[in-house]
Amino acid sequence: MPRRVEFFEGTLSNTSEISTAQIFDTTLRDGEQSPRTSFSYDDKREIAARLDAMGTHVIEAGFPVNSDAEFAAVRDIAADTTATVCGLARVVDADVEAAIDADVDMVHVFVSTSDVQLEDSMHASREEAVERSIRSIERVREAGIDVMFSPMDATRTDGEFLVEVVEAVSEAGVDWINVPDTCGVATPTRFADLIATIDAHTDAKIDVHTHDDFGLATANAIAGMEAGAASAQVSVNGIGERAGNAAYEEVVMALESLYDVDTGIDTTQIRALADLVERTSAMEIPANKPVVGRNAFAHESGIHAAGVIENSATFEPGVMTPEMVGAERELVMGKHTGTHSVRERLADAGFEPTDEEVRAVTRRVKDHGAAKERVTDDTFERFAREVGVRRPEPVTEGVQ
Template sequence: MSIEEVKYIEEVKNEMKLPGKVRIFDTTLRDGEQTPGVALTVDEKIGIAKKLDQLGVNIIEAGFPASSPGEKDAVKSIASLSLNANICGLARVLKKDLDEALACDVDYIHTFIGTSPIHRKYKLKMDKEEILQKAIFAVEYARDHGVKVEFSAEDATRTEFDYLLKIYKAVEDAGAHIINVPDTVGVMIPRAMEHLIRKLNENLKVPLSVHCHDDFGLAVANSLAAVEAGATQVHVTVNGLGERAGNAALEEVVMALIIHYGIPVDIETKKLVDISEFVSKITGVKMPPNKAIIGENAFAHEAGIHVHGVKEKAETYEPIKPEMVGHKRRIVLGKHTGTKAIKSKLEEYGIEMGDEQLRILYEQVKELGDKGKRVTDADLKAMAITILGRAPEEIVKLEGIAVMTGESVMPTATVKLRIKDKVKTAAKTGVGPVDAAINAIHSLVSETADIELEEYNIEAITGGTNALAEVFVVMSDKEGNKATGRSTREDIVMASVEAVLNAINKILTLK
């Protein structure tokens, strides 16, 4: 998508203070691991760190070394990998924390302390001056040890502006390389975030960064608003993992920066889906199918008018090419599906159908969709093959069937068939409802042809109790004629009956 096509964005970009480039600070291994229920081993952290480095993130916050021996080992192991990204360790404004981070041989330390009234009073129980002095000490101490230093005023967005600016100016003078503005509990709105970052930018010389939480679903929007005001770094996590509702999602921030703002980042976007799936598997946190950029449905189309538009020109219903993020376009079949979507799928399989066959398939797809069933690619393929395999003439046609089965009842099937111009009915028992139905059919057609069942196979195409069942049979007669029959239905008995009748009709047409 060319940004020039969205004139409204172009009209407002002139009012923004956009930076020439934005650095991506990834905290999946630190804040992302704080997702409830997520705990990563050292090897898992190393695996994610390598993926992040291949992706191109600028800083990897590898963990909080002072929090546990295992965390320290993980950070130290990642720092020893000689990755391209800066490896960062988190530390409170305490000498002990800073020493633990420095002992990991990181080249970047992110130090923080709460500054809001609620943090000062209830968590820290410190006054403003004490917090100020501790912030200065931490920055100077880390700076003196030769590492890059980023300072965060935790809960910055609920901190009085005059005090927040005083803290930031003090750490700037102490040598902080970058200042981070955390929206710790996600309380900001985009316009307020833009206003705050603009005011800070007017009073500070060092680059500004933001760390937004998604408590109100605004983490990405607030992060982008900060960039509009001149922030040059954004904290993100893969898949938006993090405390409570999570952090700004890496994949969404990156693609918005590139597409909407035209701001370069060092991310290899084609690897976004790959790292998303990798992190999802390791953490056990599955992404909703409608998740932007990386979700299963991000480039999926069902509605007939959408499919038609996409087939003619992808941009009609896709703002970016799926390949740009390592995704693939999917045509999904259901009750909103049109014939063009079905034709498109059949072309993928190399299956050609006549108009009447296509009409039958279309009606079957619609019927399943109306029942609330999603028609998978495997379902469609099986249904199409079944239709293509039907006998050219229905000499024997099913008029009706009823089955009775249960723990204390002998499985019985009553079958009504139209054989040529005569209607016949028979009831037979069997070891199960399918066997009973086939026995009844055999008894009815025996006068017309002596046909036996040689082979019977059944397979559930997809999972679930409402999965389509595909039945395949081989029938033969005493003259040596053989024919296969196939049917795909939700009802196993009906699928079996249709497959058997299909094979019988093929044999009868040979006579």
């Protein structure tokens, strides 16, 4: 497998290291909160099973108090999964009891800590938020279950109050503090500073939860890990509230390929996982989505395709290949196509073209693309036949 990308060596300061990396998947909880998405019981079981088989460390299976169906799915996933299974709860007794009753390995309790949310979402004072958090944490601990605590909207919370909350929940014995950038307003440098500050005020392990409102979710998650967070919350295809969460596939591959971290995850199943979540969430993967979009390893431009035919590292990261994520490289025919690409495609299809025939097919491909038409396999074969490219009959073994 390729090692850390060479580009950084000696050209940029290369002091950013990540030593431990736990992947906490929240596709079934925050991912399912995507407007218009709802996973069936079977969808949840199938996604959880695949995440588990791939070696995902924590699976947040849902929010048990939400409904009977959600409770049953979380309970059954918890009973049948090797990974740590987590259930979400507000600092509300019924929520905490539902999560405990679902028999999860970890309860994730959250409370609003920013003034705007305390006033206009939770309708609680700072003191009440702290008291209810401690009570919930103590209850989960008493049940013998690991507890993760989230000061919701941490990145818009008054700094002194945030430290006060962190110290109070640490005193109460929380195992993990998750730092949520609930409304996606963090930047990598600011988020890293925040993580380092929180780390200095707790012995609990730190997890990060980032949203993509400004397209910074993955960068912020990685920055948080560089600053000392041991875990990142991610969702497959980046689905989740509003613009979504840090994407599973992006964070895992950045850790593996750019930071040389062995996450222990079977990355070759990423493409199949993405397809499963695309189908069950009814959220189409954008073509240009990193890692799993259909263009992530596709090349139309002549210069790129010609380079990639010789050595894929010319116009791909090199440290991340389609094989590593269970995807395939594609040479797309269109307006920007060049002769190298056409020659390769013709050869793959069994044709034996002359240089003149390659140029003639390329002209047809370019004209078709320029007219905004798609060059399908059938169209391409038609062009080859129209130009009269020779295709010898395949020799069948044993037949004279």
